[in-house]
Amino acid sequence: MRDSTNEVLRAIATYGPVSRAQLARDLGLSGPTLTQATKYLFDRGLVTEVEQSPSTGGRPATLLGLVANAGQVLGVKLAEDHAVGVCVNLQSEILWSFEEPFSSRGDDAVKELTQLLRKQTKLIKGQLLGIGIGIPGVVSPLDSSTADSAMLSWNKINVGKQISDALNTPVLLENDVNTLAITESLYGHGRDVSNFLTITLGRGIGMGLVINGELYAGSYGAGEFGHVNAISGGPECECGKYGCLEVIASSPAIHAAALAAGYISRSASMTKLWNIARKDKKIANDLFKKPAELLGIALANVINVFGPELIFISGEGVEGWDLWEETFKKSLYANVVPTMNKFDIEVDPWDDAKWALGATAIVLQASLSRSQSTNASSTEVKNRLRIATKSESRVS
Amino acid sequence: MRDSTNEVLRAIATYGPVSRAQLARDLGLSGPTLTQATKYLFDRGLVTEVEQSPSTGGRPATLLGLVANAGQVLGVKLAEDHAVGVCVNLQSEILWSFEEPFSSRGDDAVKELTQLLRKQTKLIKGQLLGIGIGIPGVVSPLDSSTADSAMLSWNKINVGKQISDALNTPVLLENDVNTLAITESLYGHGRDVSNFLTITLGRGIGMGLVINGELYAGSYGAGEFGHVNAISGGPECECGKYGCLEVIASSPAIHAAALAAGYISRSASMTKLWNIARKDKKIANDLFKKPAELLGIALANVINVFGPELIFISGEGVEGWDLWEETFKKSLYANVVPTMNKFDIEVDPWDDAKWALGATAIVLQASLSRSQSTNASSTEVKNRLRIATKSESRVS
DNA sequence: CTTACTTTCTTTACTTACTTAAGTAAGTAG
DNA sequence: CTACTTACTTAAGTAAGTAAAGAAAGTAAG
Known part of the structure; x- marks a missing residue:
């Protein structure tokens, strides 16, 4: 098998039905190479000819698709x-x-x-x-x-x-x-983007980095965004450090703050907490303003160093994203250097x-x-x- | 010319005189390929046979080196x-x-x-x-x-x-x-390291990132470390934002603080400032403690996300590094997540x-x-x- | 001082993975 | 019906590697 065969398979998998000619152009390969590669994939039953696309003035293209099963x-x-x-x-x-x-x-x-x-x-x-x-x-x-x-x-x-x-x-x-992050880079909007990052809100706060189209793993790990310092001299975190972002902006942290303020009972779910905050502006402000601000600053700092094109925000916590958004964005854009604020933000609803x-x-x-x-x-x-x-x- | 020829040239350039056999092992190429590649480089006058290395029980190796001129x-x-x-x-x-x-x-x-x-x-x-x-x-x-x-x-x-x-x-x-950063990755200790970063202290505070052995440029730039937020609601920076690291920890910022405190005159050089601070512990503390602390936190945050193996610290400002070091390291290690604190730090003296x-x-x-x-x-x-x-x- | 062994480098013959060139297939446009 | 596009195939060639075999140049043992 050729080196290119895998690239072809990958392209068919991620970009849906495509013609050989289109693949050749996109991947910078010659026609014959594509004939060969697709023949191989066809023989293995990985790929089928899905349909004919209408002609654009010449012979119509035969579109290739993955054999799903x-x-x-x-x-x-x-x-x-x-x-x-x-x-x-x-x-x-x-x-x-x-x-x-x-x-x-x-x-x-x-x-x-x-x-x-x-x-x-x-x-x-x-x-x-x-x-x-x-x-x-x-x-x-x-x-x-x-x-x-x-x-x-x-x-x-x-x-x-x-x-x-x-x-x-x-x-x-x-x-x-x-x-x-891998899902986004394979099937999401991250397909056409070489540098992007994903953050997740929930029990913890995580980050996945995609650099040059591949997941970045670092030398000793990477993306410990939840344990970035957000307030110097802040409260102690599970990790042993002090003032981590997670201590202020994770779901448990917000839950604890709401409990301490008497807004909810110990057994209340996050959904209940969100609903209470949605009804009372003061409570919302009390619980979400500081976390949103600090999240914005922390993310802006990563953007300033990393210069990504796209940010995905996800995790269980995004169900309450409406409570974060305004303060977060204000804080984010106020802290990103002007030359780098061209990135897009995408908030993904999320379920188990x-x-x-x-x-x-x-x-x-x-x-x-x-x-x-x-x-x-x-x-x-x-x-x-x-x-x-x-x-x-x-x-x- | 083969693809490998350039790799061979690169290896000879960075790793000094090496034998063909050694290069073959290091680059994962076969002997014949190296014979071919070096022949090409030899013909163009880019490479010469420098010397014979003593035998290790077999035929002694002929070491190849770059033709310097x-x-x-x-x-x-x-x-x-x-x-x-x-x-x-x-x-x-x-x-x-x-x-x-x-x-x-x-x-x-x-x-x-x-x-x-x-x-x-x-x-x-x-x-x-x-x-x-x-x-x-x-x-x-x-x-x-x-x-x-x-x-x-x-x-x-x-x-x-x-x-x-x-x-x-x-x-x-x-x-x-x-x-x-490129210099370090070509000739410095960064040669054998795939992920490292370089920071510079001076008029500004900069950062260069090397990822997978190549300079990382980001999608919209990268390494704007000087404009990472260090104190929320801090003083205004040249860039238009507030509380940037540069506003507190750059040479001009420290100079301004020293001037305001009456430690130096307006025309005093940084060298003079350092010398004054070296003689008086209180002045040193006054001028360098906060900057060093914030630099430590800001760098720790980058490390938490990026997980590098090596950090270079350089720039005109490192001449006064003795005034930063203690506080900086304390602050840095206190804010790096335990799994990632295996990186090395190297401070480079620097001149024009x-x-x-x-x-x-x-x-x-x-x-x-x-x-x-x-x-x-x-x-x-x-x-x-x-x-x-x-x-x-x-x-x- | 021969013989055996090790390691380095070269040569030859092959394989792999592409390419270009030339043609066929299947449509549209005048 | 003919000319022109565009899509794909076939055939032949090329570039860049490998593996295998051997030559070169040393050490080590008898």
Whole structure:
């Protein structure tokens, strides 16, 4: 197979039905190369001729599209007490979704998770390309198999390899905010943007960076936006430092502030909190002005250094975004240097299943990525995609 | 020529005399490829066999080195009232240096600069690969020819093309802090590091980012570290915003604070200020504690997001670094998330000629870089290096 | 001082992944 | 019906790598 074949597959996957001629122009390849590459993909059953596009004065183009069911991917998003997951096809269409109780703090959490996943894999008809797991914590960049997560009470747990061995399937782990960034760069507006960043609001405050079209992982991790200093000498954070953004602007922090002020009871949900604040301007001001201001400053500082084209804002917390927006934007634009304020902002509504969808994107990314990873699991994903429907092609 | 030839040239240039076998191992290429690549470079007169290394049990290696004088590069660093420059050979050895008065505010500043450079180019024997100009301001990422600089009172001045046309030589412009980052990544400790950042202290506070071994330019610029918000509601900055780091921690800001406190007279130099502060602990505390603290926090925040391996600190202001260090480090490490505090810090002493040397590095970088630039001038630099001694090689 | 071994570099013959050139296929425009 | 576009295919060539084999130049052991 040629180098370009993967690029072609990637382009077809992300840009929907396209003609060979269009791909040749976009990817800077010659016609014959595309004939070859698509023939390969066609033979493997990964690609079909979808339709004819109307002529523009010459021979009409034959549009190529992905064979949606040539492979399936499972994606799971882990939380403290449950796991949400989806099964998608190559076009990232959700075939089904599931939610199961899962106790991350138990001694045999990994076993429990393995059982849970085994049940799902049995439902899959056809080729399972791999399982992606989104984790609210840090995944070791060395083996992308072990994870640390305060939220799950995990300390160097080797989830990836254990599950992979038990189920005989590639398993890819990634920080859940990063999975979101990958989703945007594959299927969202981040497709045509080389440098952008994603922030998530919720229990924590996270950031995923995409640089030159690829997820940036840093040398010792990256995107610890929640632990950027927001008020010097501020209150202590879970991480051991003081005055972190998360201590002021995360959902729990705002909840605690509302409780202290007597606006809500201890058991009140964030949704309830938002609704109370929406009805009373003073309460809204009291609870959201400072966080929004500090978030704006902190993000502006990252923009000043990083110069992105696009900012995605997401996470469970964006459901209450209307309470942030005005103050946030004022504070943001007041603190970005004038030459750099050309970026766009996009606020994504968010639900649990979408987090899981993000987890599938890691696997799809691995199979479509141009860079050959050092990681064994992601190489295996690639191989599975290539030989996915080999048996069928033997006929031709 | 093969793709690898440039990589080989780059490796020889940065890692000094090396054997073919060593290069093959380091670059992941086969022996034959190296024989081919070096033959090409040898024929063009760019590379020579420097010496034999002692045997390690087998055939001793023939070490290859750059032919230092196969090309020369001029580098200039512009300031408000003068220009400092050097001429270097391919090994970045300074052949001579110069300093000339130059008024950046004049109407025909570009003409004056052209004249000044013409004089220098006439002194060059052999092939001039190009001229690098380091500018205290923003260089347009689109054409890398026009520059904005508050310090030089330049507003969209098309310096690059004008000088290039007049002298018939490639001219490359770059922000002066970025030139420093390139120097470190080519010849400094940044050679073996993929992600690092450079900050400079002085009239302004700048930052250059190297990501995956290449200078990161952002989509709309990058590294505006001096205009990161350091105190919300702080004093107004030249840039129009309030509370920028530069307003508190730049040399002029500290000078102004010292003047206001009556420690120095208006005409006192920074060197004098440092000396006064070194003698009196209270004065030192008064002038440097807050800036050092805020610099530490601001840098920590960048580190939290970016996760670099290495930090370079440089600029005119580092001569007084002893007054910053203690408070700075305390503040820095208190605000970096624990998982990321593995980075090294390196403080570089600095002089005017070194800025100019940085400017030559842009040109050398362009000729050695793996990525083919969209920029006409840097492509021209590459071509010049390749045909530099073609006439000589015609003999063989 | 021969023989065996190691390491470096070169040569030859191949493979891979593209290209250009020339043609075929299938439409529109006059 | 003919000329012109645009899309795709086939065939042949080229560039840049590899692997295998061997020559060159040393060390080490008998």
